[in-house]
Structures are given as structure tokens and as C-alpha cells.
Amino acid sequence: MTERGFTRSAHRAVGAKIFGGLLAGLLAVVGFGGSAHAQGSGSATLDAVKARGQLVCGVSGDVAGFSLPDSKGVMQGIDAEVCRAVAAAVLGDPSKVKFVPLTTQNRFTALQSGEIDLLSRETTWTLGRQASLGFLFAPTYFYDGTGFLVKKSLGVSDVKQLDGATICVQPGTSTELAIADYFRANNLKFTPIEIENLQQIQQAFLSGRCDAYSTDSSALAGFRYTQGDKASDFVLLPTIISKEPLAPAVRKGDDKWFDIVQWVLFAMMTAEELGVSQSNVDTFATSTVPDVRRLLGADGDLGKALGLDNKWAYNVVKQVGNMGDVWNRAIAPLGVPRGINAPWTKGGLEYAPPMR
Numbered sequence: 494m495t496e497r498g499f500t501r502s503a504h505r506a507v508g509a510k511i512f513g514g515l516l517a518g519l520l521a522v523v524g525f526g527g528s529a530h531a532q533g534s535g536s537a538t539l540d541a542v543k544a545r546g547q548l549v550c551g552v553s554g555d556v557a558g559f560s561l562p563d564s565k566g567v568m569q570g571i572d573a574e575v576c577r578a579v580a581a582a583v584l585g586d587p588s589k590v591k592f593v594p595l596t597t598q599n600r601f602t603a604l605q606s607g608e609i610d611l612l613s614r615e616t617t618w619t620l621g622r623q624a625s626l627g628f629l630f631a632p633t634y635f636y637d638g639t640g641f642l643v644k645k646s647l648g649v650s651d652v653k654q655l656d657g658a659t660i661c662v663q664p665g666t667s668t669e670l671a672i673a674d675y676f677r678a679n680n681l682k683f684t685p686i687e688i689e690n691l692q693q694i695q696q697a698f699l700s701g702r703c704d705a706y707s708t709d710s711s712a713l714a715g716f717r718y719t720q721g722d723k724a725s726d727f728v729l730l731p732t733i734i735s736k737e738p739l740a741p742a743v744r745k746g747d748d749k750w751f752d753i754v755q756w757v758l759f760a761m762m763t764a765e766e767l768g769v770s771q772s773n774v775d776t777f778a779t780s781t782v783p784d785v786r787r788l789l790g791a792d793g794d795l796g797k798a799l800g801l802d803n804k805w806a807y808n809v810v811k812q813v814g815n816m817g818d819v820w821n822r823a824i825a826p827l828g829v830p831r832g833i834n835a836p837w838t839k840g841g842l843e844y845a846p847p848m849r
């Protein structure tokens with residue numbers, strides 16, 4: 494019953510957002526688009542971001558390791574850092590970001606309508622989201638997967654022991670689909686308890702309303718971590734039932750904006766591969782390594798090709814960090830090993846095309 498209540502109010506909120514968003518989208522097209530194409534960079538989104546001096550970035554705002562304000566109210570986490578990196582590249586200042594908290598359900602309409610410039614919100618890149626919802630996904634910055642958290646007292650050590658269980662899951666997620674597929678394929682039954690609000694779903698799990706809580710395993714690790722002394726009362730089951738490559742999304746139709754977001758992430762990966770980090774980037778000022786010189790704007794015109802300052806990638810590394818810096822700051826404290834998220838040179842999947 495209660496879950497339906499959440500869903501209904503969510504729909505109302507989404508309805509209001511769609512209307513407001515459509516208006517914002519129209520204004521963006523009429524107000525910026527027309528003249529922007531005539532005299533601007535060829536990217537309506539880039540021109541709008543520059544004109545307002547701020548990147549509007551959709552996040553969740555409540556998930557440790559991804560986007561969560563610290564005690565000073567500063568948004569921390571890997572999703573937030575992706576927003577900041579784009580702001581550093583485009584505006585030369587990572588603090589020029591307006592973070593918009595979004596739910597699993599209203600995140601897509603917020604992007605479609607033009608309410609946000611970029612969605613960086615634990616969002617899995619899928620064919621449907623790209624082809625049907627009309628988004629382009631910049632590269633995966635986190636190879637995640639659907640996992641299950643249970644209370645140790647339940648005595649379960651394998652997902653297959655969850656036959657007949659109640660499972661807490663957020664609506665509008667790829668998690669929902671992954672669980673349904675897995676249980677059907679393995680001839681198992683389960684009852685989904687769908688709750689949109691994060692605090693409420695976590696409370697439902699803690700109070701015993703569901704036997705298991707399922708979402709991206711990194712978020713489960715973060716949630717367990719935030720339980721402090723009680724963390725060891727919870728078990729993260731070892732089986733990962735789906736691929737959840739998390740990537741930032743932009744609207745289709747603004748290729749130059751997509752190029753920028755994509756190459757900001759590739760620049761962070763390239764910097765890590767080359768050993769150029771936030772703490773040592775200035776020692777590379779006189780580097781003679783061609784890849785380093787191009788990355789930092791000493792040679793070539795990579796920034797210019799993107800419609801940015803040639804110091805764009807230097808600003809990203811200096812002001813935000815390379816991919817490893819961001820991982821160590823945001824994700825490592827949750828106790829999540831780098832694993833397949835390591836650079837390809839270290840046996841992982843993080844691999845950027847040549848920056849030349």
C-alpha cells in the first residue's frame with residue numbers, strides 16, 4: 494500500500510517537473526540555441542553553461558561515495574567529481590556547479606527537458622536508455638553490478654537461498670529488471686517491495702520489512718559502511734547478478750557537448766595512465782613526453798578542437814584530479830576494491846582512446 498503512495502506522489506512530482514522542464518527546454522532552444530549556433534561554439538549546451546557561468550548537474554545527493562554533502566555542505570563523491578571535472582574543463586573552476594538532487598524515477602525527464610546539462614547519478618548505460626530515452630552516455634567511470642545485502646542473522650550466504658524472499662528495490666532502476674531476470678532464470682520466487690525514497694527503503698530494510706536490499710553493490714557497500722559499528726551485522730552476498738556500467742548521460746542532438754563530457758573523462762583516465770596526478774601535475778610542466786605535453790596543452794590544440802581553453806585537461810587534473818585521485822577520495826573509503834575499475838595497464842577496464 495505504502496509503496497503505491499510513494500509511486501503516486503512521485504508521478505505527480507514527475508508531471509510537474511516535465512511541465513517545468515519542457516518550458517525550460519523551450520526557453521533554452523529559443524533563448525540560447527538560435528543565436529548560439531550563429532556566433533557560439535556550435536554547442537547550445539556549452540554556450541548556455543558559459544553564459545550562466547555554471548554547470549547544472551543532476552545527482553542523487555544522498556549516496557555515500559557518489560554524491561553526499563559533507564559536514565560543511567560540500568557535495569562529495571565520484572558523481573559530484575565528474576560534474577566538477579566538466580566545470581573545470583569548461584569554466585576553469587570546479588566550484589561552478591549547481592547540484593540538482595534527483596530520484597531514480599525523475600532523473601531521465603530532468604535530462605530530457607533541459608532542466609540539467611548533465612546527469613551524473615549512478616546511472617547504468619543501457620541500450621534502452623540510449624535508443625528510447627534519447628541519451629548519449631559518456632564513458633563508464635564505474636563498472637558496477639547488482640548485489641544483495643542481507644542481515645547476518647538471516648543466515649543466508651548465497652543469492653539462491655533467497656527463494657521466496659521479500660526484496661527491497663527502488664522503482665525505475667535497472668536493478669528491478671536484473672532481479673526479475675535472475676530469479677526467473679533460476680526458477681526462484683521473490684516479492685519486490687518497491688520504495689522510491691532512499692531513506693525509506695533503507696529504513697524498510699533495517700526494520701525487517703524485506704529480507705534483502707538490492708541495488709548497485711557499491712551503494713550497498715556504502716550503506717553498510719555508514720552503519721558504523723553495526724556494519725558487521727550485514728552481509729553483502731558475493732554474487733553479482735548484472736552488469737551496471739555507470740556513466741554520465743547527456744541529451745542526444747548536441748554532439749559537441751557530448752565530445753566535451755566524454756573527453757573530460759578520457760583525460761582523467763589518460764592522466765592516471767601517464768602518472769600525472771593532482772599532486773604532481775605541475776612537475777610535468779617541462780615534460781618532454783609527447784602524450785603528456787598534448788594532455789596538458791603544452792603542444793597541439795586538443796582543447797581548441799573541443800571548443801575549450803587549451804588548459805582544459807590541466808585544469809581538470811589540477812583542480813579535481815585524475816581518475817585514481819577521485820577513486821581514492823570517493824570510493825576507496827567505502828572499502829570497495831578498485832578491481833576491474835583499475836586502468837588497463839594494471840589489468841582493469843579503464844581505457845581511453847589516444848589523445849592526439
Ligand SMILES: N[C@@H](CCC(=O)N[C@@H](CS)C(=O)NCC(=O)O)C(=O)O
Binds near residue numbers: 555556596663739
Ligand atoms: N544503476 C542503476 C541503479 C541506480 C540506483 O538505484 N541507485 C540507487 C543506489 S546508488 C540510488 O540512487 N539511490 C539514491 C536515491 O534514490 O536517492 C540504475 O541506473 O538504474
